[in-house]
Amino acid sequence: MNFGGLISNSGGVGGSRVVAEIDPHSSGGAIAQPHFIPNSMQTSSALSLSIVQKNMDGHNELDLIAESFDPGIIGRLREEEFDQSRSGSDHFDGASGDDQDPVDEDDRPRRKKKYHRHTPSQIQELESFFKECPHPDEKQRLDLSRRLGLETKQVKFWFQNRRTQMKTQLERHENIILRQENDKLRAENGVMKEAMSNPICHNCGGPAIPGQISFDEHQLRIENARLNDELSRICTLAQKFLGRPISNLAAPRSLPSSTAGLDLAMGINGMGCLNAGASNQLSMGFELGDGVGSSSPVMPLMKPVMGMPNDLQHMTDRHVYLELAGEAMDELVRMVQADTPLWMKSSDGGSETLNVELYRTFSCISTRQSGLVTDASRDSCMVIINSLALVETMMDANRWTDMFPTLVARASTIGMISSGPNGTRNGTIQMMHAELQMLSPLVPVRPLKFLRFSKQHAEGVWAVVDVSIDIQQDASSVNCRRLPSGFIVQDMPNGYSKVTWIEHLEYNESGVHQLLQPLLRSGIGFGAQRWLATLQRECESLTFLMSSTNPNEVPRGLSMNSKKSMLRLAQRMMQSFCSGVCGSSVRQWDKLCIDNVSDNVRVMVRQSLEVGEPSGFVLSAATSVWMPVSRSRLFDFLRDWQLRGQWDILVSCRPLQAMVQVDKDHGGGNSVSLFNAKGLDANNNNNMLMFQETRTDASGSIVVYAPITSTSSDIMRDVVYEGGDSTYVELLPSGFAILPCVTSDHVKGEGNGSDDGGCLLTVGFQIVCDGGQPTSKLTMHSVKTVIDLISSTIQKIKSALQINDGP
Structure with missing residues (x-):
């Protein structure tokens, strides 16, 4: 041989x-x-x-x-x-x-x-x-x-x-791989054995084996955890009402010597932990904002993650989530790469819709649920953002909400299933809660609890996928669920990226008004086209604001700090407007059932005690109507401050003057402005400031405005010219949302979402009840006032545009 x-x-x-x-x-x-x-x-x-x-x-x-x-x-x-x-x-x-x-x-x-x-x-x-x-x-x-x-x-x-x-x-190569896998399994086995030998109680954070601690010590641990949660809640409320952080709270009394050596912090539910070598005499001083006190030694205060499911504590359920996220990622990649006949081009040649019957044989992750309507679409475009920045935005709940303010009412991260190596986003899986909204009171808010998984597939190529954790549950217990949805982004030259977005939802249509059902089924309401249009608009606006000087800027040479302060105020105004129209849980609204009021009008009330809003009861009324005019024409009419007196009763015959205008694009359709409505007397007394933001893209247009109260006028001027803090500017927003129209039995004319077929106009108003004082009460006069305000505004708009109501 x-x-x-x-x-x-x-x-x-x-x-x-x-x-x-x-x-x-x-x-x-x-x-x-x-x-x-x-x-x-x-x-x-x-x-x-x-x-x-x-x-x-x-x-x-x-x-x-x-x-x-x-x-x-x-x-x-x-x-x-x-x-x-x-x-x-x-x-x-x-x-x-x-x-x-x-x-x-x-x-x-x-x-x-x-x-x-x-x-x-x-x-x-x-x-x-x-x-x-x-x-x-x-x-x-x-x-x-x-x-x-x-x-x-x-x-x-x-x-x-x-x-x-x-x-x-x-x-030999296979032996090396098997040897490495064996070492990895040995390490995991050791970790599991260690966890089994030292189990932790989920209620108090102490040992779970009976007999290791006394019953009294166990009760003290539970009580300590409850007090920590209560302290966190009180401090948060105090900061919220006082508008500033509170520090140097009185230190609690030290525990008796019998429990001095106990680990007082709960690590299993998100609270901070003390090491074994900490001093028995604990002095706690908390400072809201970062949770760290000024005294030493310090016990860090971390707000526990609200809504954390207990099943996250179990390794077996964690493996289920890992498997679900992996299958969702595989399906997303295959659906992005798949061609016809799985995806069918729309009649206007834009986004693509899913062939539901073929998808049943294509997917191995979801099961068809009776009683739910499918909304699935795919679209792609070029966006001026790099792949890593987009992934970072999506994985941060607050930044995600800021990027899509008209789509995401609120979002929060419930818990981390898996984190990427060395703090990277590659391989990160987290459980999130979100509320998706459409700017119409006729469409219910869609609450979702889902997994979000980000993964890098190649250099400059990332994917982010969402999938509901209740995807396999019975449809009778699910109002809306998100099947594998997300995007794949690939870096392109000159700072651009190619983004291919897939949005796949199943929802219960019973709560949607018939006027809006065709719009949702077409994918315009929550489809991929709307997500990409919003992303494209926000990225272009940010790039435009950071570029060279704007020739249309009023006044010229406005400082960057002033622009940032105005944009933060506009963001708060937009969030409040969307909450009043959609009724999301961002504000604690109570719906009012009033006789002789159309079902198309929704009236809600809440008590306002927040900084930046007038005190008292706030009424919100909103409705959606069909308008037989093009979307672009209606938007240009409503945003033109020179034509405002034709429909706005607050301005009436007052002459308007543009004080500040910050454009976010070259056309001026996306801008933030401040107007001065002069008084009618010769001395121009009783002037009123009007703050306004306009947004428009392929998915719709928005005009939101708010009168600035006399008590906030000086603060507003400081914000505009000095870049001051806009937190204390009081405003209650009102405005309009203009959506494309889709042909249905309830719509006159013809069209498939284009301007020629008309549009859907959502009108929303917020007013403070009679008196505008904290002691003001809700009266029927206030309710009638806000309903009449909506009706008269719609009639004024129709008259100005020469729209005749049909039979």
């Missing part, structure tokens, strides 16, 4: 082994002088060849003493000129390898085999053929032997030896 030019001959001398080597420099493959290897070297050698005497048939057998055999090791025992690429090229004219022919009994004793070395050109030709065909047939071997000037047996044995070498190297 050929082993890279090394032969073992039988015959031990003095308990030693005789190994004969082939001299590569000798002609004709002469045998070099034998070398005697002592037994001591045999036992310490990692790999050796030995002759084992057999009594069966009187034959000798070559035995390989090693756990694994690497032919390259034996080749390296020779001189440096024997490199690994030629280890399978030198052979004898005898059988070897995995295709060795049986030895005939007439051939004994074996004759010496003639040694032959292949030339470099022969080896190169054989290696090239081996890559294409490792197992040549007899005809191919004959052809090679003719071309290379070799015998057929030489070609056959070369391939046998080469296959043996490849097989050995593959087994």
